[in-house]
Amino acid sequence: MAKVDALHPWKEAPLGCVISEAGNARKFKTGDWRSKIRPLTDQEKCIKCGMCWIFCPEMAYSLRADGFYDWSSEYCKGCGICARECPKEAIQMIAEEE
Amino acid sequence: MIAEDLKDFKKFTPKTLPQEEPLVYGHRACQGCGEVLALRMVAKAIGSPMVAVSATGCMEIISSPYPQTAWAVPWIHVAFENAAAVASGVEAGLKALMAKGRIPEKKISVVAFAGDGGTADIGFQALSGAMERGHDFVYVCLDNEAYMNTGIQRSSSTPFGATTTTSPAGKLSYGQRTWKKNLPAILASHNIPYVATASPAYYLDLMNKAKKAALIKGPAFLHVYSPCPTGWRHGTDLAIEVSRLVVETNIFPLYEVIDGKYVVRKNTKVKPVEEYLKIQRRFSHLTPELIQTIQKRVDTEYERLLRLETSTQTGEVKEEAKKE
Amino acid sequence: MEVSIAVSEAVKLANVDVISAYPITPQTHIVEHLSELVADGELTAAFIPVESEHSALSAAVGAAAVGARAYTATASQGLALMHEIMFIASGLRLPMVMTVVNRALSTPINIWNDLSDIMAERDTGWIQLFAINGQEAVDLTLQAFKLSEDPRVLLPVAVNLDGFVLSHVIEPVEIPDQETVDRFLPPYKPGIRLDPDNPVSMGAFGSPDVFTEIKKQIDEALIGSQKVAAEVWKDFGAIFGRTYKPVESYKTKGAETLLVTMGSISETAMSAVDLMREKGEKVGLIHIRLWRPFPFKDFFQAIREAKVLAVVDRALVPGGAGGPVGLEVKAALFDKKERPYVAEFIAGLGGRDLTVEIFTEMVAKANRYAQTQKEIRYEMIGVREK
Numbered sequence: 001m002a003k004v005d006a007l008h009p010w011k012e013a014p015l016g017c018v019i020s021e022a023g024n025a026r027k028f029k030t031g032d033w034r035s036k037i038r039p040l041t042d043q044e045k046c047i048k049c050g051m052c053w054i055f056c057p058e059m060a061y062s063l064r065a066d067g068f069y070d071w072s073s074e075y076c077k078g079c080g081i082c083a084r085e086c087p088k089e090a091i092q093m094i095a096e097e098e
Numbered sequence: 099m100i101a102e103d104l105k106d107f108k109k110f111t112p113k114t115l116p117q118e119e120p121l122v123y124g125h126r127a128c129q130g131c132g133e134v135l136a137l138r139m140v141a142k143a144i145g146s147p148m149v150a151v152s153a154t155g156c157m158e159i160i161s162s163p164y165p166q167t168a169w170a171v172p173w174i175h176v177a178f179e180n181a182a183a184v185a186s187g188v189e190a191g192l193k194a195l196m197a198k199g200r201i202p203e204k205k206i207s208v209v210a211f212a213g214d215g216g217t218a219d220i221g222f223q224a225l226s227g228a229m230e231r232g233h234d235f236v237y238v239c240l241d242n243e244a245y246m247n248t249g250i251q252r253s254s255s256t257p258f259g260a261t262t263t264t265s266p267a268g269k270l271s272y273g274q275r276t277w278k279k280n281l282p283a284i285l286a287s288h289n290i291p292y293v294a295t296a297s298p299a300y301y302l303d304l305m306n307k308a309k310k311a312a313l314i315k316g317p318a319f320l321h322v323y324s325p326c327p328t329g330w331r332h333g334t335d336l337a338i339e340v341s342r343l344v345v346e347t348n349i350f351p352l353y354e355v356i357d358g359k360y361v362v363r364k365n366t367k368v369k370p371v372e373e374y375l376k377i378q379r380r381f382s383h384l385t386p387e388l389i390q391t392i393q394k395r396v397d398t399e400y401e402r403l404l405r406l407e408t409s410t411q412t413g414e415v416k417e418e419a420k421k422e
Numbered sequence: 423m424e425v426s427i428a429v430s431e432a433v434k435l436a437n438v439d440v441i442s443a444y445p446i447t448p449q450t451h452i453v454e455h456l457s458e459l460v461a462d463g464e465l466t467a468a469f470i471p472v473e474s475e476h477s478a479l480s481a482a483v484g485a486a487a488v489g490a491r492a493y494t495a496t497a498s499q500g501l502a503l504m505h506e507i508m509f510i511a512s513g514l515r516l517p518m519v520m521t522v523v524n525r526a527l528s529t530p531i532n533i534w535n536d537l538s539d540i541m542a543e544r545d546t547g548w549i550q551l552f553a554i555n556g557q558e559a560v561d562l563t564l565q566a567f568k569l570s571e572d573p574r575v576l577l578p579v580a581v582n583l584d585g586f587v588l589s590h591v592i593e594p595v596e597i598p599d600q601e602t603v604d605r606f607l608p609p610y611k612p613g614i615r616l617d618p619d620n621p622v623s624m625g626a627f628g629s630p631d632v633f634t635e636i637k638k639q640i641d642e643a644l645i646g647s648q649k650v651a652a653e654v655w656k657d658f659g660a661i662f663g664r665t666y667k668p669v670e671s672y673k674t675k676g677a678e679t680l681l682v683t684m685g686s687i688s689e690t691a692m693s694a695v696d697l698m699r700e701k702g703e704k705v706g707l708i709h710i711r712l713w714r715p716f717p718f719k720d721f722f723q724a725i726r727e728a729k730v731l732a733v734v735d736r737a738l739v740p741g742g743a744g745g746p747v748g749l750e751v752k753a754a755l756f757d758k759k760e761r762p763y764v765a766e767f768i769a770g771l772g773g774r775d776l777t778v779e780i781f782t783e784m785v786a787k788a789n790r791y792a793q794t795q796k797e798i799r800y801e802m803i804g805v806r807e808k
């Protein structure tokens with residue numbers, strides 16, 4: 001967990017336990033929550049509709065300049081919503097290599 | 099005037115969705131959490147500048163594990179039952195500071211997020227008070243139909259027949275005995291300018307409603323259906339599927355109440371409730387008779403909704419009454 | 423003018439930004455008058471007529487979080503309803519001022535004065551001050567804002583005044599002019615606040631790893647606020663000419679027995695001291711103005727000559743070792759090799775009148791018990807046995 005940052009001496013604790021670094025949860029890579037199953041997009045079938053991007057609770061997809069979506073191994077929890085919702089069945093949940 | 103508030107409102111399209119993510123990745127929500135997805139969509143749609151107020155609950159816990167926060171916008175959590183009261187103070191404070199010239203005058207959206215427990219039960223009083231006082235803010239109820247954060251206990255928003263730890267299906271019980279509290283109807287009775295229901299499967303509809311709610315001056319209430327794979331016992335990949343079925347079966351119709359006028363989105367084809375119930379193990383104990391009861395009730399409620407739409411749109415009065 | 427009205431005038435002079443209030447006897451005159459001032463444009467502030475005291479404090483927290491100067495007032499059941507949020511307000515290190523018009527806690531429901539309401543909030547991390555007359559009520563209110571907002575403090579402040587016997591009486595009070603107040607109390611400059619240009623997250627989920635350090639921080643801030651209070655009182659004295667101390671002494675020189683009081687009963691007790699002094703008794707009085715943080719050094723200094731203390735508590739700690747003030751006093755003296763005899767009296771509960779005679783009786787009892795070093799945890803005064 002993010003233990004290291006929280007173990008500060010009391011004098012260095014922020015006032016009121018406020019967190020002033022907005023969005024620093026980014027430091028926590030939830031990608032290791034996956035149970036060795038990950039989504040894989042077949043670009044031949046992909047129509048760049050963005051459903052995978054908008055339906056991802058982890059915002060693990062990001063738009064590329066060429067219109068396809070990059071998948072983030074660092075944050076994807078492997079829920080499978082993208083694979084289920086892809087209108088062209090272009091995304092498959094596959095076993096992950098080590 | 100709502101028309102005035104919305105004059106610059108441009109509907110989102112799939113190609114013009116906002117890119118900002120007020121909630122960032124790294125949050126600790128369960129795999130496939132429908133609520134965090136709904137929260138993400140609402141926050142994206144409303145966008146900065148905003149101040150978010152959360153009640154205690156799943157979303158608050160998973161987004162603020164000290165020393166990390168998943169909020170890229172200013173955010174405050176105080177307690178369980180007072181999201182609406184804290185939001186009232188935030189809204190009034192910002193207004194007063196702008197009136198006194200201490201901060202520059204500009205539109206800052208004040209958005210309160212709470213679960214069904216923090217809205218329909220313990221947070222009800224504060225919500226009603228804030229709505230009655232007419233604060234300019236958006237209250238978003240992210241409804242996963244139970245007290246999920248504390249381990250799946252029933253709330254007044256738990257649907258009839260659902261099993262939870264405090265309304266379990268057992269030898270003498272079929273689960274939740276009461277019908278889901280009709281929050282939008284209660285909020286509409288407060289005569290606030292805008293009330294809407296939304297489902298993350300209909301993301302454009304949801305995001306447009308969220309944007310409208312933020313633009314409209316005065317209180318707005320969004321009731322957002324939020325599937326919980328953990329509590330509802332369905333696959334982690336089914337949140338959107340379930341969010342679609344709940345609308346397709348008329349269990350959770352999508353509608354708006356704009357200045358008291360109901361505007362209902364209608365399904366071209368309506369699916370039977372059984373299709374929705376059977377994919378969630380929280381309903382797996384239901385007998386065909388109970389499913390029939392649920393179907394009857396859903397149909398009755400939906401017809402009532404359509405009648406409300408007719409009467410509020412046209413001000414129609416029944417012929418018999420007129421003859422008096 | 424009526425003391426409640428004077429307090430509202432002080433709040434107006436402090437140029438608060440947000441007032442969130444719910445009515446409860448005997449606080450109502452304060453919020454009613456503030457409401458009038460806002461309605462007449464004499465005070466530019468958002469007046470939020472909340473639907474409960476819990477929401478009143480919650481809204482004040484929300485307002486303070488965005489950098490507004492926030493104020494609320496309550497009493498008794500209302501304060502009890504705020505209890506959950508009291509800890510959060512101080513824990514979030516948000517400045518705000520609340521007037522507590524002390525009234526007994528139910529049950530039986532009782533609208534009259536005692537200190538049980540604020541005593542139940544003793545451990546909430548709020549700075550707690552007590553006024554004994556109308557002028558003090560006004561002065562402490564103005565001082566409270568300055569103290570609360572000091573960057574070394576950033577803790578909410580409760581200003582206590584006795585319900586009815588102080589809040590509803592008409593006293594000659596000097597209301598300072600706006601210009602002088604502005605010199606003493608500049609506009610609030612918030613440090614961390616909810617600002618879209620600089621987003622922060624307040625009210626995070628704290629694990630066992632961090633909870634202790636945050637509580638330590640609050641404890642130290644509360645203790646350290648006494649030093650800031652001394653500075654505030656010095657500034658106040660320089661501008662307004664009235665001095666304030668954490669513990670006030672009355673005819674303590676040469677006194678062997680001291681009454682220890684809080685709140686407006688102190689003035690009645692002073693009359694009793696006068697009478698006893700006339701009879702040659704070596705009696706004096708101290709009253710505690712700063713209750714939290716407890717001013718240990720000033721307290722020891724004030725009682726240094728005393729051999730007997732007659733502590734007058736206006737709240738009961740049932741099944742315990744005395745009233746809250748008695749407990750504090752005894753705990754403070756525990757480590758001292760030489761300490762006075764402490765007689766602890768619970769009196770004036772639920773608005774029962776405290777007269778000069780009763781104070782005299784308490785002093786006599788205290789002296790009598792001291793002679794035999796009688797072991798008595800506490801005594802409730804005036805209980806009808808027959």
